[in-house]
Amino acid sequence: MGEPVRSLPHLVGRRLSRVVVLIAVILSGLLLGAGIEAQEADNSTANLPTDAESAVAARVQERLGTAEFTPAIVVFDRGGDALTDEDRDVVQRKLSELQELAAPGQQVFPVLAEDGQAAFVGVPISAETPEEELAEPVAALRDAAAEGLPEGLRAQVTGGPAFIVDLSQVFDGADVRLLAVTASVVALLLLLTYRSPWLWLVPLSVVGVADQVAVQVVAAATQVFGFSTDGASVGITSVLVFGAGTNYALLLIARYREELRLVEDRYDAMRRAVDRAAPAILASSGTVVLALLCLGLADNPTSRNIGFGGALGIATAVGYALLVLPAAMTCFGRGLFWPFVPRVGDADPTRSGLWARVGHAVTARPVVVAVAGTLVILVCAGPALGVKVGLSETEQFRAEPEAVTGQLVLAEHFPAGSSQPTTVIVATEDRDRVESGVARVQGVQRVESAGEGEGSAVLSVVLDAEPASADAFAVIEEIRAVAAQQSPGALVGGPDAEALDASDAAARDQLLIIPLILVVVTLVLLVLLRSVVAAAILVLTVVATYGASLGASWVAFRTFFDFPALDLSVPLLGFLFLVALGVDYNIFLITRAKEEAEEHETKEAIATALAVTGGVITSAGVLLAAVFTVLGVLPLITLTQIGVIVGFGVLLDTLLVRSVLVPALVTLLGRRFWWPGRLSHDGRHDGRHDGRQGSPAGHVAD
Structure with a gap:
């Protein structure tokens, strides 16, 4: 196979590698120490377009001064039993205590349920109180309401201010918790992948620094470009940086180890590895960035925040993976891979390993494999037809905070909309x-x-x-x-109108953004592979993976989690992440197959590509799935649903679609898979059989 074509500056060398690492440490440290504060989103309007009727109504109310105050609701009940005379006396006595906590000039108002089983007291709070300052008055209300109650009587604080506080507390310390769990999962999987006591430390350190730098980059961007962040967008960005950054590191290191078996000098090996891995990494990361930027056209502010933040996070991750990681790896000798140190002349174990056997088995019976794989996807996708979308305010949390349980008591004993x-x-x-x-x-x-x-x-x-x-x-x-x-x-x-407008906005976003993502992904594949057939097949397979993951996850949500519906943003975000990240693995596989097809028949090329990339892509897929599943450490149903759908979809794509179905389809199509590119023509793709030499192996496009 020919020499790779240089695609990036080579920032590796005996002295250069150390200089690059030193500069990266200094610049990263300066950025991390800058203490840039991000613009944070208002939780109460996170899913509401600014031009929605309910949003306009809220601004008019604010201007008229009729929405200066919002009630926190203190609800008293005995769990279904009637309130006693003593209970009613206690509620009356509580009025004076709660009045002291109401906004100046406003009166608390008690209401007794018609069934006699509950009562609530509305406590007006200034609507101009910043969200970050609501925790103190809500906590004071909860303390005052709960003090000195008769046995069996309980008091809970709910209403708009309480929901805002409880939602914010979901993310208290979440960034640290999420980072710790994510880093632990990545460290464990890297250790299992490389089976080296220290090799895993290098990519983990580089990606970990990239994650923290990405936080500062996003924070600075919010000050310049006018978008904002919230707990959900920060968590998803961190998962993207860790997941994608580690995936790129796995691919680069696998290629580096392969080159170390061919050349003696480790710096030359890394230069060759970067040249051969960079096109696929840049194409895959570019696809994810462009897909995330499509969210910039969404009506849903949360989706826009995730799109902009995620795009910057991926750009940061790929920069560290292709510029800093090669230098960091080459600062150490071959002993970094101990006890499995690659030596020049060693046989490549991937050529005869598990994935080589899988490749030969798949290409030997492509019809059977393609039919079986398609049936599995169809069975998994079937339940997606019954998916319900839209969670109420009380259904946002996996564990029910006080605002939710209090609202449930209100709904049981009072008209449903009495509190809001x-x-x-x-x-x-x-x-x-x-x-x-x-x-x-x-x-x-x-x-x-x-x-x-x-x-x-x-x-x-x-x-x-x-x-x-x-x-x-x-x-x-x-x-x-x-x-x-x-x-x-x-x-x-009002709240119900806002929920309706948010639902309508989510539906419009899906109709606009999903086709746009498909167009972006298809164009990237066309430019990269110069093949209409290949682009169409790969796009169809990742869309099918999304459908299968959505259906299977919906069964799990209803059976094991008892979730009543998906959150409004989940279908769109799940589609984006699965399609964009799923295409990544197909890009890694097919670009290697195209490289091999320069000198071999398509059937042999795809089998070889699967053999040499199967291990690293599977490791990357398992790692990415695990990282997305880590979102479940937060008790917000939205993030749990995204984590499960994307995690299962990535595993399905890695273990079935990319490793079995795509190779079977490529084998069935043969050289037609590359149509209308040069490789699709008779004999042109097979240098061994017609005596002509293919283009250098480093090419990923004609």
Whole structure:
């Protein structure tokens, strides 16, 4: 096979390697010590487009001064038993204590349930209180409410402020916990992969530094480009950097070890390894970056934050993998691989190992393998047809915090929307007509005036339907229709309206972003492989993997986790990560197959490619799946669902699609797989059989 074509600067050498590592340490240290603060997202509007009707209504309410205060709800109950006379007396006495914690000039208000089994006290809190400062007043309310209660009576604080605090506390220390678990998983898998007591330390150190640098890069970018971060986006970015960065390191080190068996000088070996691995790494990372940037067109602010942050994280990871890691590896001799030190002239164990046998078995019976693999995917994908999407506010957490349990008590004993009513803003002269019309809407429990100003009136509407449910959405849509008919320009807001607008935005994002991601991935594959057939086959296989993973994960969520639905953002984010990252492994396999096809028949080329890349890609896939599964250490259902779907999908892609189905399809298509590229023509791809030499082995494109 010919010499590789140089694709990147060679920052390795006897002195240069140490200089590069030193510069990287200094620059990384300066950036980590800069203490850059990221712009953080507002949890209350994380999934809400700024131009949504409910978002506009919230801004109008703020301007009118009718939304200056938001109630924290202190709910008292006995777990289904009736409140005693003593309980009612205690609630009355609590009013004076809770009044001291209310916003100045505002009155607390007690409400007794009609069934006599619960009571709640609304405590107005200033809506202008920053989210990071809400923890103190909510904690004070919880302490005051719980103090001195009779045996069996419990007090819980729920409502908007409590939900914000409990959601924020999910991520308290999450970055440290997530980093520790992720690093431990990566370290263990690297140790098992290399079976060396110290080799794993080099890639882990480089990727770990890249992860922390990426945090600072994203923080700086939020100050310049106007996007923001939250706990979810930071966690996903960290997982992407660790997962993708370690994958790139595995591929580079595998190629480096291969070259060490061919050349004596380790610096020459690394130069050859970088030249041969870099095109595939750059193509795969470029695909992920472009796919993540597609999220910049999303209406959902959280999706946009994940897209921008993730793209910067991947760019940082690939920079460290291709510039810093080669220098760090070459600072040490061949002994770094001890006890399995590669020597010049050693036989390549991958040529006769497990994946060589798999490759020969697959290419010997491609029809049987392709049919069997397709059937497995179809069976797994079947349940995806029944997937439900949309979690209510009380369904966001795996473990139920106090805000959730308190809300459940409210829903059991009071009208469902009593703690977080819907708001309708209309022209003052239309108020009576709108109030009358809205009161007649089925599902509306009561309507009352909530203030006016600047020619507008605000109505407060309590719904009977469970918050953020399909029934609540239907009522909101009916209220909007009635209000718009009676008062053109009317606005309907509040938590249920916000949930409906977020759901509509998620649906629009899927219709726009998913086709765009497919276009981006297809274009990258066309440029890289110069083959329409290859691009189409690879895209179809990763889409099929997503469908199979979604279906299988949905069965697991319903059977083992008892999740009622997927979060709004999960289908889109799961698709992006699985398609973009799944294409990575196909790129690693097919670029090597194309390299081999310069000198061998397509059947032999794909078998050889699977033999030499199977081990490293499988290790990379298992590692990436494990890293995504680490998202489950956080008690937020959204991250758990993303972790499971992507983790299972990566394993499916690594162990079945990339290792069995794709090689079988390539074998069946033969040279037609490369159409219309030069390799698809008769005899042109086989230098041994027609006496012509193929292009140098380092090429990954014609």
